[in-house]
Amino acid sequence: MHQEWTDQLSDYLDGELPAEEREAVEAHLRACAPCAAVLEDLKRIVARAATVAARPPDADLWAGIAARIEAGTASAPGRVMPFSPRESRRFTFTLPQLAAAAALLIAVSGGIAWNAAERIGASSSSVAVAQPVQTADAGRGADLQVRPESAAPASGTGAADFARVENVGLADAQYDAAVADLEKALQAGRGRLDASTVAIVEHNLQIIDQAINQARDALAGDPANSYLSSHLVEARRRKLDLLRRATALATETD
Amino acid sequence: MTLSGETPAGSGLDSDVALAAGGDQSAFERLYRTHVARIHSLTRRMLSSQEADEVTQDIFVRTWQKLGQFRGDSAFSTWLHRLAVNVVIERRRSFAIQRDRMTDDPTALDLLTVGPARADLKVDFEQAIDQLPPGAREIFVLHDVEGYKHREIAVMLEIATGTSKRQLHRARMLMRKHLSGD
Numbered sequence: 001m002h003q004e005w006t007d008q009l010s011d012y013l014d015g016e017l018p019a020e021e022r023e024a025v026e027a028h029l030r031a032c033a034p035c036a037a038v039l040e041d042l043k044r045i046v047a048r049a050a051t052v053a054a055r056p057p058d059a060d061l062w063a064g065i066a067a068r069i070e071a072g073t074a075s076a077p078g079r080v081m082p083f084s085p086r087e088s089r090r091f092t093f094t095l096p097q098l099a100a101a102a103a104l105l106i107a108v109s110g111g112i113a114w115n116a117a118e119r120i121g122a123s124s125s126s127v128a129v130a131q132p133v134q135t136a137d138a139g140r141g142a143d144l145q146v147r148p149e150s151a152a153p154a155s156g157t158g159a160a161d162f163a164r165v166e167n168v169g170l171a172d173a174q175y176d177a178a179v180a181d182l183e184k185a186l187q188a189g190r191g192r193l194d195a196s197t198v199a200i201v202e203h204n205l206q207i208i209d210q211a212i213n214q215a216r217d218a219l220a221g222d223p224a225n226s227y228l229s230s231h232l233v234e235a236r237r238r239k240l241d242l243l244r245r246a247t248a249l250a251t252e253t254d
Numbered sequence: 255m256t257l258s259g260e261t262p263a264g265s266g267l268d269s270d271v272a273l274a275a276g277g278d279q280s281a282f283e284r285l286y287r288t289h290v291a292r293i294h295s296l297t298r299r300m301l302s303s304q305e306a307d308e309v310t311q312d313i314f315v316r317t318w319q320k321l322g323q324f325r326g327d328s329a330f331s332t333w334l335h336r337l338a339v340n341v342v343i344e345r346r347r348s349f350a351i352q353r354d355r356m357t358d359d360p361t362a363l364d365l366l367t368v369g370p371a372r373a374d375l376k377v378d379f380e381q382a383i384d385q386l387p388p389g390a391r392e393i394f395v396l397h398d399v400e401g402y403k404h405r406e407i408a409v410m411l412e413i414a415t416g417t418s419k420r421q422l423h424r425a426r427m428l429m430r431k432h433l434s435g436d
Contacts, residue, residue, distance in 0.1 A: 010423035016404070041430045048379055049398035055298075056291040057307055062283055065314045069279060072319075207308045218348070231348055 005035050009042055175236055182243035189250025201246045208242065211235040271330045275321040286314055289331060293338050299383050299395045300342045309345055313338045343410060382432040386425050393418055394425035
């Protein structure tokens, strides 16, 4: 096998070689069985790749997608779904209810992490303010984004749409304290949530933790990358939000 | 490029696209169920099994948000697939430096963990893709599995066409090594 020839075999196979080079390759292949065998192997791989079957995910992902869509829809003015506890001791919440309740609860529970952080007296240079803002794709409903405290609302948007809903310090000490408090509260109240709700919350927490860990690892290699920094802040904020929603739902049933 | 699974004109799926663009979640769920296998397979092969679920959800949420921008200039499946590829590429860019991944590494062939060829070619083929280095895997999936051309890949990944060709050949040779157990 001659690497100077096999290096050209993919281009040859894909018809990317000029005529003169193609003829040279063909002449070599006629005289060199090992290189011709490599070409046959590559042909089989290309043919196999073109027919490799699509495989659906092991778990149905629709529930999570629907919840996120509902959360965006429920944030739109006039479309907030009312949330009220059921009568039974053990409560079951549908995903739309969970998402709609989250939109409301973000407003009333926004101070939880802030208060937790204040208790430990930690200070941070990376305090962020999360405000409900319309995304660039405003036609599909609102989303939550983290904005620096000094960031101005987008032009043409009413001040009421940008009412401050939470103050969350996302530096390590504040964040860890807030997460620990919320996890403790959730653990105490999880018996009041049905198993499917708990499973969804735990699954999403796992996903967010993965994102946080990946962002941290990437930042370790590229600490000046502002995109990675904002990605980490966003992932941490999402974890806080999720914990708040779940904790609020668990305590709402008392 | 021609993509398998394109939506025939006037099909029920076209109606579902229109309904979903108008806010009908049931129609959007039908679109999800039609396309999820292909989108999830794309994310799994280009990223990892661990990331595929989350990124697939991101893709469909993004699709819902952008449905109003779909003009029908191409088949919905083509539009969705391109959106998915863009989301995957954004994801990869956020966790790796493109320049480093695309650097030719003459020792890469020796670094791959090579397993013995097995009778279960279907599983083995997917595993072989999983074991490709990130840059080579990305281009192998886009070119040989998904059918994109080098010039399209070069634009999407912001690399030279020659780099795309070299990475593809590198990927195929690694696949050959893995599958043959050499």
